[in-house]
Amino acid sequence: MRRHKFTLGSIVIAAGLLYLFVASVQQSTATHLTLQNLIIKSPGDSQRIQLGGGTVVPGSIEWDQYHSRPEFTITDGEHTLKVRYTGNAVLPDTFKDKALVVLEGEYHQTNNTFTADVVFAKCPSKYEGQSYDGHVQAMNDGNS
Amino acid sequence: MIDIGYFALCLALLASGYGVIASAVGARRRQLGLVRSGENAVLATCALLTIAVVALWQALLFHDFQVEYVAENSNRSMPLFYLVTALWGGQNGSLLFWGWILSLYSASVVALYRQRYRELMPYVVATLAFTSFFFCIVHLFAADPFQQLSFTPPDGRGLNPILQHPVMAIHPPLLYLGMVGMVVPFAFAIAALLSGKLDTTWLRASRRWTLIPWTFLGFGLLLGGKWAYVELGWGGYWAWDPVENSSLMPWLVATAFLHSIMIQERKGMLKVWNLALAILTYELCIFGTFMTRSGIISSVHAFAQSNIGPFFATFLIFSLVFSFGLLWLRLPLLKADNRLESFASRETAFLLNNWVLLGMLFAVFWGTVFPLVSEAFTGEQITVGAPFFNQVNIPIGLVLLLLTGAGPLFAWRRTSNESLRKNFTTPVTAGLIFVGILFALGLRDLYALLSFGLCAFVTIALGTEFHHGTRARMRSTSENYPMALYRLCAKSRRRYGGYLTHLALVLLFVGFTGKAFTQEFEFVLEKGTSRQVGNYQLSFESLAFAEASNHSTTAAALGLHRDGEFLGTLLPERRYYPAFDQGTTEVSIYSTLREDFYVILVGSAADHSAKFKVYINPLINFVWLGSIVFVLGALWAMWPTPRDRRLARVDRASAVGLLVPRKRPHHA
Numbered sequence: 001m002r003r004h005k006f007t008l009g010s011i012v013i014a015a016g017l018l019y020l021f022v023a024s025v026q027q028s029t030a031t032h033l034t035l036q037n038l039i040i041k042s043p044g045d046s047q048r049i050q051l052g053g054g055t056v057v058p059g060s061i062e063w064d065q066y067h068s069r070p071e072f073t074i075t076d077g078e079h080t081l082k083v084r085y086t087g088n089a090v091l092p093d094t095f096k097d098k099a100l101v102v103l104e105g106e107y108h109q110t111n112n113t114f115t116a117d118v119v120f121a122k123c124p125s126k127y128e129g130q131s132y133d134g135h136v137q138a139m140n141d142g143n144s
Numbered sequence: 145m146i147d148i149g150y151f152a153l154c155l156a157l158l159a160s161g162y163g164v165i166a167s168a169v170g171a172r173r174r175q176l177g178l179v180r181s182g183e184n185a186v187l188a189t190c191a192l193l194t195i196a197v198v199a200l201w202q203a204l205l206f207h208d209f210q211v212e213y214v215a216e217n218s219n220r221s222m223p224l225f226y227l228v229t230a231l232w233g234g235q236n237g238s239l240l241f242w243g244w245i246l247s248l249y250s251a252s253v254v255a256l257y258r259q260r261y262r263e264l265m266p267y268v269v270a271t272l273a274f275t276s277f278f279f280c281i282v283h284l285f286a287a288d289p290f291q292q293l294s295f296t297p298p299d300g301r302g303l304n305p306i307l308q309h310p311v312m313a314i315h316p317p318l319l320y321l322g323m324v325g326m327v328v329p330f331a332f333a334i335a336a337l338l339s340g341k342l343d344t345t346w347l348r349a350s351r352r353w354t355l356i357p358w359t360f361l362g363f364g365l366l367l368g369g370k371w372a373y374v375e376l377g378w379g380g381y382w383a384w385d386p387v388e389n390s391s392l393m394p395w396l397v398a399t400a401f402l403h404s405i406m407i408q409e410r411k412g413m414l415k416v417w418n419l420a421l422a423i424l425t426y427e428l429c430i431f432g433t434f435m436t437r438s439g440i441i442s443s444v445h446a447f448a449q450s451n452i453g454p455f456f457a458t459f460l461i462f463s464l465v466f467s468f469g470l471l472w473l474r475l476p477l478l479k480a481d482n483r484l485e486s487f488a489s490r491e492t493a494f495l496l497n498n499w500v501l502l503g504m505l506f507a508v509f510w511g512t513v514f515p516l517v518s519e520a521f522t523g524e525q526i527t528v529g530a531p532f533f534n535q536v537n538i539p540i541g542l543v544l545l546l547l548t549g550a551g552p553l554f555a556w557r558r559t560s561n562e563s564l565r566k567n568f569t570t571p572v573t574a575g576l577i578f579v580g581i582l583f584a585l586g587l588r589d590l591y592a593l594l595s596f597g598l599c600a601f602v603t604i605a606l607g608t609e610f611h612h613g614t615r616a617r618m619r620s621t622s623e624n625y626p627m628a629l630y631r632l633c634a635k636s637r638r639r640y641g642g643y644l645t646h647l648a649l650v651l652l653f654v655g656f657t658g659k660a661f662t663q664e665f666e667f668v669l670e671k672g673t674s675r676q677v678g679n680y681q682l683s684f685e686s687l688a689f690a691e692a693s694n695h696s697t698t699a700a701a702l703g704l705h706r707d708g709e710f711l712g713t714l715l716p717e718r719r720y721y722p723a724f725d726q727g728t729t730e731v732s733i734y735s736t737l738r739e740d741f742y743v744i745l746v747g748s749a750a751d752h753s754a755k756f757k758v759y760i761n762p763l764i765n766f767v768w769l770g771s772i773v774f775v776l777g778a779l780w781a782m783w784p785t786p787r788d789r790r791l792a793r794v795d796r797a798s799a800v801g802l803l804v805p806r807k808r809p810h811h812a
Contacts, residue, residue: 020536023535024532025514028528028532028535029527067748068755090729090744090746093377093728
């Protein structure tokens with residue numbers, strides 16, 4: 001009898017957890033797409049997208065006069081996309097030219113732009129993404 | 145020196161490989177010579193890896209830029225401190241560092257247990273040596289830290305200024321010490337399964353070996369949060385990033401393990417469960433490493449995509465199949481000695497605590513791998529954001545908080561209704577009164593009320609435990625209150641150290657709850673003007689530009705007042721490091737126990753007006769305070785007691801059989 005009670009208790013707890021999961025998952029999801037897939041699938045304006053795999057086109061970042069809320073262009077080497085940042089947070093320091101960015105927001109198919117309220121940025125030099133040759137090249141560019 | 149380092153790695157591969165075979169064969173054939181030889185191989189592996197690490201350090205300190213790792217992760221202008229920490233600044237070096245820590249843990253186990261746990265030790269050594277063997281393969285064939293360039297560049301690339309922060313120098317080693325250390329309880333679990341010695345011996349051996357990495361890991365996580373808070377400029381300390389999650393997950397399971405150990409020791413229950421937890425903790429550490437470094441999940445933290453992914457994936461799958469397969473084979477030997485007798489018992493509380501922690505683990509795991517799962521089923525990666533993690537973990541966390549206070553109030557086996565009433569009346573009343581007061585003061589957030597109420601409940605419950613113990617001691621001895629309290633805690637370190645970490649959890653929850661009341665402001669100020677921000681007045685006094693040796697900076701001077709009283713000057717900066725084309729945000733914080741006034745200089749315009757972002761973070765310092773109490777409690781709990789030393793003597797004296805050397809000193 002006692003055994004059944006414990007089993008019952010466990011089932012109740014497990015069911016509660018499961019409900020919590022399902023209810024919460026539905027509220028905070030975004031579909032992860034690469035730039036290429038975004039352009040092929042062109043999801044509706046209201047769908048929340050996490051856009052990965054793009055880098056910031058050098059020189060494309062246009063800050064407002066206070067160095068906030070930039071507009072910039074990202075590219076995957078093939079496609080480009082204009083992005084407007086509307087989020088509240090200060091952008092991470094790693095956000096700069098050539099940075100690999102992950103954006104969250106909505107895609108507007110009509111004018112091929114993206115409104116992002118979250119920007120994650122990974123600086124390519126932070127970890128070992130670049131070959132050493134690239135670094136030497138960059139040093140030479142900087143010197144000339 | 146580089147060649148010596150590389151050569152040492154090759155020898156370490158051989159030594160650890162030999163260690164596996166010698167220990168395994170020695171254990172099967174019960175040949176002491178072979179077993180000892182296997183142990184010596186582990187010591188030799190440690191010595192060899194130490195040589196390799198010293199070689200890499202030497203290359204870093206003496207700027208040997210022909211070594212690719214040195215060229216990529218250091219340069220001539222870096223201060224000595226960061227040259228030393230560059231050992232773990234990049235992928236290959238950090239893996240070598242990881243392997244080295246592993247060998248240090250392994251060597252310590254071997255050195256400490258030459259006379260103890262003899263039936264388990266050969267298998268423990270084999271498991272540890274096998275793990276070292278795997279890491280040596282990674283060092284040599286996938287992530288060679290000694291890879292040389294075909295030319296010697298004049299200078300290296302150096303360390304990104306964002307990472308040039310003292311906390312960032314010690315945060316990774318702490319995490320490594322935590323993640324790597326979990327191999328020891330895993331090795332004891334595997335040894336228990338292989339040897340068939342499935343009583344509580346392996347638990348007794350691995351409790352402290354779990355507590356040590358558990359403390360490192362917990363403290364490392366909290367320090368990482370502190371770094372993110374002061375350095376990254378987004379006003380928060382935890383983002384549910386996959387990499388953060390991957391170090392939180394083993395910590396959660398290890399916490400469950402540390403609790404359920406006690407049930408097995410006392411009641412002979414949960415044998416399978418404990419073995420599974422020890423295995424799972426370790427597998428999650430490997431899984432975390434795999435995720436962080438293979439690039440399968442996009443994360444801001446993640447190391448670059450590299451070819452070590454398949455190595456770790458293979459190792460992960462092999463060790464999972466091996467250990468859980470072994471556990472399955474041994475199931476017939478793992479029948480529980482007892483059953484739960486009553487709902488109202490310490491056992492049930494522990495069991496619930498395990499459920500809650502595993503529930504949390506599952507939530508975090510689910511959220512972390514959800515993109516992969518959804519991709520497998522729908523072809524689209526669906527990511528879940530921080531709201532998911534918060535929504536799921538806040539209610540689970542509150543139940544956990546309840547248990548930290550309620551658990552100790554239950555007696556083992558069963559608690560009578562009378563003592564339940566006696567134990568719970570005061571803490572529950574205190575919690576309710578506190579909630580009432582907060583409600584009267586205008587607090588309406590349900591979770592915050594619950595959390596603060598529970599914090600009060602737990603504090604009073606634990607406080608009463610300390611108090612009653614002390615009073616009882618004063619009655620039987622002639623000690624005064626502080627002395628009796630100290631002796632009480634020193635006598636049962638495990639218990640009262642544990643309570644101290646429970647109190648740390650209360651402090652952490654107070655801090656976490658404060659997050660619900662964070663205020664955020666963004667505004668432009670003209671120089672010489674001021675403005676009301678929350679309860680504060682902020683005046684923009686001046687803006688300065690300066691050049692330092694390796695960066696230029698724009699700094700704003702802001703006067704901070706509250707109710708007419710001058711509190712201090714805040715100096716948020718924006719720096720620019722031309723060598724890295726990297727801007728950094730230097731936040732400025734006015735910190736009190738009540739709240740932090742956190743200001744960021746977003747940017748300044750040509751007319752010397754500037755835009756600021758302010759976060760007012762109530763109670764956040766309780767998080768850092770909780771971190772300190774957490775470490776103190778854990779240290780208190782793990783400190784060796786006279787009883788431990790006595791047990792060790794008994795173990796050594798009673799370790800009879802073939803695996804014990806003839807000439808052993810007689811202590812007992």
